[in-house]
Amino acid sequence: MSHRIVSKFGYYSLAGFAGSALVQLAVIWPQTWIAVVALGAIALLYFAFLLICIKGVLKGARWAGVLNFNVLGVDAIESTGIVLFFVVGGVWTCLQIL
Amino acid sequence: MSANPLVRLFDADLNSERNRAILRFLFGQAGSAIARVFPTRAATCYSGLVTGFALAFVPIAKEAPVKWTLTTTLIGAGLVAVSAHELDELQDDIDEAKQQKERDRQLRLFADTEAKNKVAETNLLRHGYELDKSLPPELQQAISPADAETKPEPQADRAAFDAAVSSVQTGQQNGSEEQTGDQDAISTTTIEGVITPSTNFTTTMEQIAQRLISMTVVGVPGAGKGMFVSNLLRLARAHHPQLHIFVMEGKGDAKEAGYWQGVADDIRSIEGLGASPVSIVAWINGCLEDFKAIEGPKLLVFDEVTYLYKVWQTTEKDSFEDYIQYKIGLSSMGDSLDNYIWEIGQVSNAKDLGVTAGIRSLFKPIAIVSNHDRRAANALLATQFVPLPEEGGKKAVMNMCDLSPCGRAVYDYVNDCWQPMPQLPNLSGFDRDTRSFADKEPSASPAPTPNQPDVRADLERLLSVEAPEPAREVKQFGLTAEQISEVQKRLSSLQAGTISSVKRIRENSRLLREQGVTQADLAKLFDYLAQTGAIEWLASDQRDFKYLGGL
Numbered sequence: 001m002s003h004r005i006v007s008k009f010g011y012y013s014l015a016g017f018a019g020s021a022l023v024q025l026a027v028i029w030p031q032t033w034i035a036v037v038a039l040g041a042i043a044l045l046y047f048a049f050l051l052i053c054i055k056g057v058l059k060g061a062r063w064a065g066v067l068n069f070n071v072l073g074v075d076a077i078e079s080t081g082i083v084l085f086f087v088v089g090g091v092w093t094c095l096q097i098l
Numbered sequence: 099m100s101a102n103p104l105v106r107l108f109d110a111d112l113n114s115e116r117n118r119a120i121l122r123f124l125f126g127q128a129g130s131a132i133a134r135v136f137p138t139r140a141a142t143c144y145s146g147l148v149t150g151f152a153l154a155f156v157p158i159a160k161e162a163p164v165k166w167t168l169t170t171t172l173i174g175a176g177l178v179a180v181s182a183h184e185l186d187e188l189q190d191d192i193d194e195a196k197q198q199k200e201r202d203r204q205l206r207l208f209a210d211t212e213a214k215n216k217v218a219e220t221n222l223l224r225h226g227y228e229l230d231k232s233l234p235p236e237l238q239q240a241i242s243p244a245d246a247e248t249k250p251e252p253q254a255d256r257a258a259f260d261a262a263v264s265s266v267q268t269g270q271q272n273g274s275e276e277q278t279g280d281q282d283a284i285s286t287t288t289i290e291g292v293i294t295p296s297t298n299f300t301t302t303m304e305q306i307a308q309r310l311i312s313m314t315v316v317g318v319p320g321a322g323k324g325m326f327v328s329n330l331l332r333l334a335r336a337h338h339p340q341l342h343i344f345v346m347e348g349k350g351d352a353k354e355a356g357y358w359q360g361v362a363d364d365i366r367s368i369e370g371l372g373a374s375p376v377s378i379v380a381w382i383n384g385c386l387e388d389f390k391a392i393e394g395p396k397l398l399v400f401d402e403v404t405y406l407y408k409v410w411q412t413t414e415k416d417s418f419e420d421y422i423q424y425k426i427g428l429s430s431m432g433d434s435l436d437n438y439i440w441e442i443g444q445v446s447n448a449k450d451l452g453v454t455a456g457i458r459s460l461f462k463p464i465a466i467v468s469n470h471d472r473r474a475a476n477a478l479l480a481t482q483f484v485p486l487p488e489e490g491g492k493k494a495v496m497n498m499c500d501l502s503p504c505g506r507a508v509y510d511y512v513n514d515c516w517q518p519m520p521q522l523p524n525l526s527g528f529d530r531d532t533r534s535f536a537d538k539e540p541s542a543s544p545a546p547t548p549n550q551p552d553v554r555a556d557l558e559r560l561l562s563v564e565a566p567e568p569a570r571e572v573k574q575f576g577l578t579a580e581q582i583s584e585v586q587k588r589l590s591s592l593q594a595g596t597i598s599s600v601k602r603i604r605e606n607s608r609l610l611r612e613q614g615v616t617q618a619d620l621a622k623l624f625d626y627l628a629q630t631g632a633i634e635w636l637a638s639d640q641r642d643f644k645y646l647g648g649l
Binding site: 002003004006007008009010011013014017018020021024025027028093096097 | 140143144147150151154158159161164165167168171172174175178179181182183185186188189192
């Protein structure tokens with residue numbers, strides 16, 4: 001197995017730790033909940049946008065054809081992974097602490 | 099490395115010698131133990147990664163106070179970041195090392211096939227037989243005792259040469275009145291009797307001489323292109339007495355002047371390697387103007403085109419393009435005008451000849467390869483210039499070389515096939531195979547032994563594959579010729595870049611084992627091979643080596 005894969009996994013984990021740290025910070029300093037909610041909303045919007053795009057591409061919609069965004073490309077998967085890790089890290093920490 | 103201390107910290111090779119020394123300095127014996135825990139850079143990175151994950155997750159899972167968990171999460175995240183970055187760098191270094199290794203291999207192969215050929219070619223052009231003097235003195239000393247033993251072969255060649263000259267002189271006495279010199283004598287009688295072995299190829303040469311056509315003669319250096327063309331010219335002269343033969347040769351080697359003397363009407367010569375590109379191009383243009391001005395049937399023999407065309411193309415492309423057009427015109431209309439060009443060169447790649455493959459094919463091909471330089475022969479055979487035999491391919495051609503009395507095979511457009519080349523008279527008086535001069539004067543006594551040992555010829559003969567070796571007990575490098583040949587055969591079977599050892603070569607050969615050849619004996623030969631660039635020692639103990647090709 002290439003060291004590169006493990007390295008990537010380490011970088012994605014950092015997103016998870018960031019989500020977790022943000023939730024923990026919010027427990028100590030409640031004002032941070034605003035940031036948690038805001039980032040959570042952005043993450044939801046991201047997934048909603050992604051789903052709409054994938055649907056449009058699969059249906060062959062005209063508007064999807066003009067998207068300069070390869071939803072099934074490596075970059076899209078990587079960014080999705082980062083958002084996912086961030087959300088999972090935060091949610092898992094919430095469940096553990098609260 | 100960056101000046102930023104944070105980046106420097108991240109880029110730090112945790113397992114470097116320097117860091118190990120720091121660990122030992124700080125922690126003494128414990129420092130060595132720490133260094134042993136991380137024997138490799140990868141182990142250090144993975145340890146950091148696992149520790150980072152543990153620090154980030156375990157406190158949360160254990161429901162520790164939030165302040166603690168936040169601290170450990172941040173520390174863990176930092177460790178993971180450093181470790182992931184280090185792993186990324188590690189993989190970069192590994193990839194880079196792999197690429198560098200591949201680049202080195204390619205460079206070695208390139209140097210082996212192209213640069214070494216070029217150097218050999220240049221040395222031959224510039225120094226001829228004097229190349230021997232570049233060998234180390236101790237090696238010359240080691241080989242010099244064999245000098246007396248190597249004489250029988252040149253004597254045999256010399257005997258054939260003397261016999262040819264004798265037959266010429268007999269012919270002269272019987273009635274020839276118009277001889278202008280020895281070379282004329284050779285040329286007139288060559289047709290009748292000098293090429294005595296009545297082989298297919300001598301018949302082919304007669305056919306080529308009778309029915310002239312523009313052609314390209316290619317062959318590796320020393321393959322016998324000049325010898326072939328000089329003999330062919332004499333046949334052509336006999337069949338076409340009115341033909342104006344115009345020779346342009348870019349070597350300027352006095353030793354090979356005999357090829358053209360007595361048969362060519364015009365001989366233009368330039369020492370290509372010594373002259374400047376501008377003067378070479380001026381010389382070519384001047385020669386071509388003179389050739390074009392000749393009226394009636396004419397033949398241009400253009401020797402050393404590989405080098406001259408290259409210089410010409412890079413120096414004055416316009417006039418080169420004009421010449422190519424002239425060539426194309428000759429290939430289509432020259433036959434009816436009795437105007438021909440024979441190009442003689444070392445490569446057959448259309449690009450090197452400055453033309454497209456289509457234009458190259460307008461000139462009929464003749465190719466000569468010899469078994470003295472199998473690698474160069476293989477390179478020539480790998481081109482599309484001449485077809486290979488349907489059965490056997492390159493191997494069949496090399497077998498023909500082995501069948502030939504002069505170790506050469508030739509492809510000609512007349513028969514469209516390869517055949518062993520017969521022994522042709524050497525009209526230059528200088529034998530490049532043995533690097534020896536053949537006396538022009540016939541003599542009944544054997545040739546005198548030269549004072550200087552012919553080191554290179556002796557080595558080439560000893561290292562040549564399957565060369566019939568006279569039964570004798572002379573030893574070089576502490577080995578008999580048969581044993582050296584065996585070693586050479588073993589090395590030839592290796593791929594370039596293969597790592598092997600002297601011991602393995604010895605143990606893989608039944609002959610060497612049975613004859614009790616020791617590694618010490620072999621080491622002398624391998625020392626020589628290392629000097630010639632055929633192998634490269636991997637360590638100072640001179641047991642393991644890397645085969646670089648070249649045999």
